[in-house]
Amino acid sequence: MSDLINEFREYREKMNDKILESGNKVMKRIYSVDTLAYQDGALPVKTKEMLGLVSSMVLRCDDCIKYHLEKCHEQGMTDDEVFEVFSIANLVGGTIVIPHTRRAVEYWEALNTKAGINTKS
Amino acid sequence: MSDLINEFREYREKMNDKILESGNKVMKRIYSVDTLAYQDGALPVKTKEMLGLVSSMVLRCDDCIKYHLEKCHEQGMTDDEVFEVFSIANLVGGTIVIPHTRRAVEYWEALNTKAGINTKS
Amino acid sequence: MSDLINEFREYREKMNDKILESGNKVMKRIYSVDTLAYQDGALPVKTKEMLGLVSSMVLRCDDCIKYHLEKCHEQGMTDDEVFEVFSIANLVGGTIVIPHTRRAVEYWEALNTKAGINTKS
Amino acid sequence: MSDLINEFREYREKMNDKILESGNKVMKRIYSVDTLAYQDGALPVKTKEMLGLVSSMVLRCDDCIKYHLEKCHEQGMTDDEVFEVFSIANLVGGTIVIPHTRRAVEYWEALNTKAGINTKS
Amino acid sequence: MSDLINEFREYREKMNDKILESGNKVMKRIYSVDTLAYQDGALPVKTKEMLGLVSSMVLRCDDCIKYHLEKCHEQGMTDDEVFEVFSIANLVGGTIVIPHTRRAVEYWEALNTKAGINTKS
Amino acid sequence: MSDLINEFREYREKMNDKILESGNKVMKRIYSVDTLAYQDGALPVKTKEMLGLVSSMVLRCDDCIKYHLEKCHEQGMTDDEVFEVFSIANLVGGTIVIPHTRRAVEYWEALNTKAGINTKS
Numbered sequence: 001m002s003d004l005i006n007e008f009r010e011y012r013e014k015m016n017d018k019i020l021e022s023g024n025k026v027m028k029r030i031y032s033v034d035t036l037a038y039q040d041g042a043l044p045v046k047t048k049e050m051l052g053l054v055s056s057m058v059l060r061c062d063d064c065i066k067y068h069l070e071k072c073h074e075q076g077m078t079d080d081e082v083f084e085v086f087s088i089a090n091l092v093g094g095t096i097v098i099p100h101t102r103r104a105v106e107y108w109e110a111l112n113t114k115a116g117i118n119t120k121s
Numbered sequence: 122m123s124d125l126i127n128e129f130r131e132y133r134e135k136m137n138d139k140i141l142e143s144g145n146k147v148m149k150r151i152y153s154v155d156t157l158a159y160q161d162g163a164l165p166v167k168t169k170e171m172l173g174l175v176s177s178m179v180l181r182c183d184d185c186i187k188y189h190l191e192k193c194h195e196q197g198m199t200d201d202e203v204f205e206v207f208s209i210a211n212l213v214g215g216t217i218v219i220p221h222t223r224r225a226v227e228y229w230e231a232l233n234t235k236a237g238i239n240t241k242s
Numbered sequence: 243m244s245d246l247i248n249e250f251r252e253y254r255e256k257m258n259d260k261i262l263e264s265g266n267k268v269m270k271r272i273y274s275v276d277t278l279a280y281q282d283g284a285l286p287v288k289t290k291e292m293l294g295l296v297s298s299m300v301l302r303c304d305d306c307i308k309y310h311l312e313k314c315h316e317q318g319m320t321d322d323e324v325f326e327v328f329s330i331a332n333l334v335g336g337t338i339v340i341p342h343t344r345r346a347v348e349y350w351e352a353l354n355t356k357a358g359i360n361t362k363s
Numbered sequence: 364m365s366d367l368i369n370e371f372r373e374y375r376e377k378m379n380d381k382i383l384e385s386g387n388k389v390m391k392r393i394y395s396v397d398t399l400a401y402q403d404g405a406l407p408v409k410t411k412e413m414l415g416l417v418s419s420m421v422l423r424c425d426d427c428i429k430y431h432l433e434k435c436h437e438q439g440m441t442d443d444e445v446f447e448v449f450s451i452a453n454l455v456g457g458t459i460v461i462p463h464t465r466r467a468v469e470y471w472e473a474l475n476t477k478a479g480i481n482t483k484s
Numbered sequence: 485m486s487d488l489i490n491e492f493r494e495y496r497e498k499m500n501d502k503i504l505e506s507g508n509k510v511m512k513r514i515y516s517v518d519t520l521a522y523q524d525g526a527l528p529v530k531t532k533e534m535l536g537l538v539s540s541m542v543l544r545c546d547d548c549i550k551y552h553l554e555k556c557h558e559q560g561m562t563d564d565e566v567f568e569v570f571s572i573a574n575l576v577g578g579t580i581v582i583p584h585t586r587r588a589v590e591y592w593e594a595l596n597t598k599a600g601i602n603t604k605s
Numbered sequence: 606m607s608d609l610i611n612e613f614r615e616y617r618e619k620m621n622d623k624i625l626e627s628g629n630k631v632m633k634r635i636y637s638v639d640t641l642a643y644q645d646g647a648l649p650v651k652t653k654e655m656l657g658l659v660s661s662m663v664l665r666c667d668d669c670i671k672y673h674l675e676k677c678h679e680q681g682m683t684d685d686e687v688f689e690v691f692s693i694a695n696l697v698g699g700t701i702v703i704p705h706t707r708r709a710v711e712y713w714e715a716l717n718t719k720a721g722i723n724t725k726s
Binding site for chain 3: 154155158159162163164168169171172173175176177179180185199201202204205206208209210212213214
């Protein structure tokens, strides 16, 4: 299952490098604002990552979901917490979010497995 | 071609089970409202499945489209009828819906083939 | 309440005329395909108008909703039927559709009032 | 400015009543799941309301934004916190979210004014 | 008709000031990247404003449309050119873009009137 | 890498044929309006293809992006130009567009490679 994780990470990193090396200043700045936005501030990193996750879910972007799931996992989120984020996303965004939730659960499990954690579900 | 169908069904079922077994009550309720919504009422099941299909198309969710195509097929929809649903989706949702229509046609054909029906197109 | 209806219709007609008089052939063709798509075919007009309505709701376009509500009303849809369309839209599209449903109910009531019908709700 | 608040609340309540009185069970259930989802659980109410707010912003639903701003205000969110939610929404959702952020700031100010708080900005 | 223009400009400016004065660095940076992106580069300003306009249309953001219409007008776009942008938006984004096109035509006319130009349509 | 291109082209062509052979007139007309819209007019083909590309990016349709990248490539767009289109798309549409930009860069590179051009990035 960690293939799922490695494949995502490698492609993401390789292509991000290409984008940053293109010389386009606007793209470079968007990436740097992105880094800034999720830093500790009035709200802690964990909350911000949950905000990033739920936004990615309602906008139905699988790769963005994977990225924020990784960050949420690093922040020590529990299975129950992450499923509550999923539930808000499915409620607000509708059943159209369900297929993305399936893939999110798969990726979350892969992250748990990699870290030696048993997923609750 | 029925691999396309089996693969979709198996993954869908496996991951839905995980979501339902997670213990999250909101997710469970969303699934049960989903079942309720497509039952026979003032509008017949067939009409409701067409409503689900067209919604999935304009929101461009391939897995949702597959699911409702299966249900529409079970309801005995003809090729001409399903293409009229596609046409409304492409008109309202724009040419951005075309790639999803291509995959929808492929899945519809697979459903026809599995049932021993020749697709018109 | 019929002000709601008249205001919508007048603005819509006035601006559609301007678009059609602009000489842009693509816009003209889109309007003519739009007319063609909702005509009686393998599926009856009423079904097609419901498909247009539910698509407009999940894509959250208030003016499109109003337009299709008028057409659904002309097709003799009952309150129960229209609420079943609303329910599919809110399920598939999520609670984000609720504010548009509120305005849809208001417009539907206005159409009923104009036609001398008491709305059920 | 509290007209902005009252007008929103009154219309919302009046039309929600009509939807619930329509007798449509699916709509009723969606409303009840909605209530359930934002209750205290593995994640506290305040976090869930922020999740609802950011989702409403990236999906660009002004009325949903207003509703969650009210709930966030009740939860004692500060100006700095709410602007950090706005910033994630604008980053993830793009500059297309800016006009909705303008209206969100106006509504947040109205909530502050009503509560006798000076908004920071 | 210039009320339409003034009202938009004044509200936009007033609320943008509040956002920039909030002290949120991410919001400030997003605004500055926004300024950078539409400057003359490999592509001329006029082309970039058309790209901003068509994006705003398919994402159906009326205020963003107004803003880019102003910029396109400053760049000397003709009625025929702007209608060709509208036509791509309606084709790609679907008939759901039509109501936004109606309002865009109204705003474009107001800009023409203010500049002493007769709109073609 | 040209497998990426061939695979896309073959599937696209095969399924488009099926759609056109279905006998659905609305679908056929949508395809013909699509051809008309990108022809030389008040705006040149190259500009229109950029409009199609940026629209496809903010609406996040990978196949539509591929198609317009091909057309942009045929029109002789440079790497710098295409990255400026990407930058507007990421700014207006938000970081949710980044994963699609990664795949767009990959496809653009494949088109360059096929044509014997070294991509800048």
